[in-house]
Amino acid sequence: MMKKTRTLLFCLLLFFVLIVSLPLILPLNSYKPQLEKRLSTLLQAKVQLENIEFTYQPLPFFALNGIKIDEGAGKIEQIRIPLNFFNLFKYGKSLKNVEVEGVHLSPALAFSLPKRFAALEQDRITLGDVVLTKASVILEQGELGPIDGVMKFAQNGAMADLQLADKQGHIEVHLKPKGDNVGLTVQATSWELPLGYPIVFERLYMSGEGSPEGLVIDDIRGESYGGVLSGKAQLTKQTEWNLQGQLVAKGVHTEPLSKIFSPATFVSGRMDAEAQFNYRAADYLKLFAHPAIDAQFLVREGAVHNLDLVAQLRAGETPAGRGGQTRFDTLKGKMVMRDRSVQLQSMVLEAGKFNAQGAVQTGGSTLNGAVSARLKAGVLVISNQIRIGGNLTSPTLSSGSAARGGALPSPTEMIETPL
Known part of the structure; x- marks a missing residue:
């Protein structure tokens, strides 16, 4: 019994040594034409390989380097196929634990991959989960990516799901054939x-x-x-x-x-x-550089902080200074964002007996605008126009009076609205 056990262990060891040594004996690059043909069939595209190599670290695997697809429509820096018992015994039929690094595809090729996998019914190599690293889509200017993910396949070999995620774990994307x-x-x-x-x-x-x-x-x-x-x-x-x-x-x-x-x-x-x-x-990478909302x-x-419109209105022609706040029941209006400029137009503020209408614009670090304010206290009604100016951290207020010939332009006149 012990003799049979030793013989079995010796045979397994010999088999393992033979398998591990085989890549060093065989001229791997002589298999390039066969692998190019198989990959071309799998991807339904013309595939060219730069070279094939074998490495033992961190685990034994074959590496297919410099893959070109359809004369530049796509390229892959490296495909790693581990040397394990499953891949050995299922040679030519199925592969597991394949890793693909540096995938760069045109949009047309990327979107057609699920259909290409589904169209192949014969001579198919079924795949387990394929790990993708540094995957991106080639655009006319620049690339969209890189991003890491996992490509999953159904039992019949068709692509089932492509899962992408950022390294911080904030976003997860799923792409499925439809x-x-x-x-x-x-x-x-x-x-x-x-x-x-x-x-x-x-x-x-x-x-x-x-x-x-x-x-x-x-x-x-x-x-x-x-x-x-x-x-x-x-x-x-x-x-x-x-x-x-x-x-x-x-x-x-x-x-x-x-x-x-x-x-x-x-x-x-x-x-x-x-x-x-x-x-x-024109460039996708600059798509969000010019907001238009x-x-x-x-x-x-709520309240408008660092602007006290009520105090300014009561002060009349004397500046009321900075700071304070203007509380309100409702504040409504329209916001227009163009590049780095934000305009608040047709604003209406209601706060009991106080109400105001106006428009304000910010651009960079500046703030300017005009407000028509009205306060009713018993039989007394106070109304005036207030100019808003200065920088965002220290805005200033000043009042205008039509009786003195110094009326300010209306808020809608003061703030341009290039839509």
């Missing part, structure tokens, strides 16, 4: 969406459908600054990239949100809003 197109779902937590301003979403879910012509996102749901969001969007590419869509927000805390645009002169309260956005750029908003039971 006819000739690709179904898309995005889930994110504590994620700063690149809208041109550092707006953070506590939670965000998006789903839609992509094709080489563009992307339609028909369901957007999320939470941001204590409020809930919903909306739709569409990304297209003709002569330039164009992203447009709508968002509806309810119950948003305006204090942290407004501080993004104006850190000292900000607004507190709860806001409902409806916004339309439209981003355009129009929004109607209503803020309830």
Whole structure:
């Protein structure tokens, strides 16, 4: 019994030594034509290999280097195939634990991969989960990526799901075949969406459908600054990239949100809003460099901080100074964002016996605008126009009087609205 056991162990050891030594004996690059043909069949494209090598560390694996697909439509820096018992015994039929590094694909090739895998019914090599690192999509200018992920396949060998995620764990993307197109779902937590301003979403879910012509996102749901969001969007590419869509927000805390645009002169309260956005750029990587957003908003039971309009109105022609706040029951208006300029137009502030109408604009670190204010106290009614100027950290107020011939222009005249 002991003799048989030793013989078995000796045979296994000999087999292992033979397998490990085989790559050192065989001329691996002589198999390039066969591998190129097999990969070409798998990807339904012309594939060329630069070379094949074998390494023992960190674990034994074959490396296919410098893969070119369809004369530059795509390239892969390296495919690693581990030397394990499963891959040896299933040679030519199935592979597991394959790793692919440095994937660079054109949009057309990337979107066609699920269809190419599904079209291959015979002579198929079934794959387990394929780990992707440094994957990106080649654009006319620059690349979209890199990002890491896992490509999953069904039992029949067709592509089932492509999972992508950032290293910080803030965003996860799923791509699944959907006819000739690709179904898309995005889930994110504590994620700063690149809208041109550092707006953070506590939670965000998006789903839609992509094709080489563009992307339609028909369901957007999320939470941001204590409020809930919903909306739709569409990304297209003709002569330039164009992203447009709508968002509806309810119950948003305006204090942290407004501080993004104006850190000292900000607004507190709860806001409902409806916004339309439209981003355009020749280069996808610069798509969010020029924000273009129009929004109607209503803020309830809050205050404008570092601006005391009531004190200024009571002071008449004497400047009331800086600081303080203007409390309100409701504040509504329209916000227009163009590049780094934010305009608040057609604003109406209601606070009991005090009300004001006006428009304000910020650009860089400056703040300017005009407000028509009215305060009723018993039979006495005080009304005047107030000019707002200075920088965002230290705004100044001054009053104008028509009786003295120094009336200010109306708020709608003072703030231009280039839509």
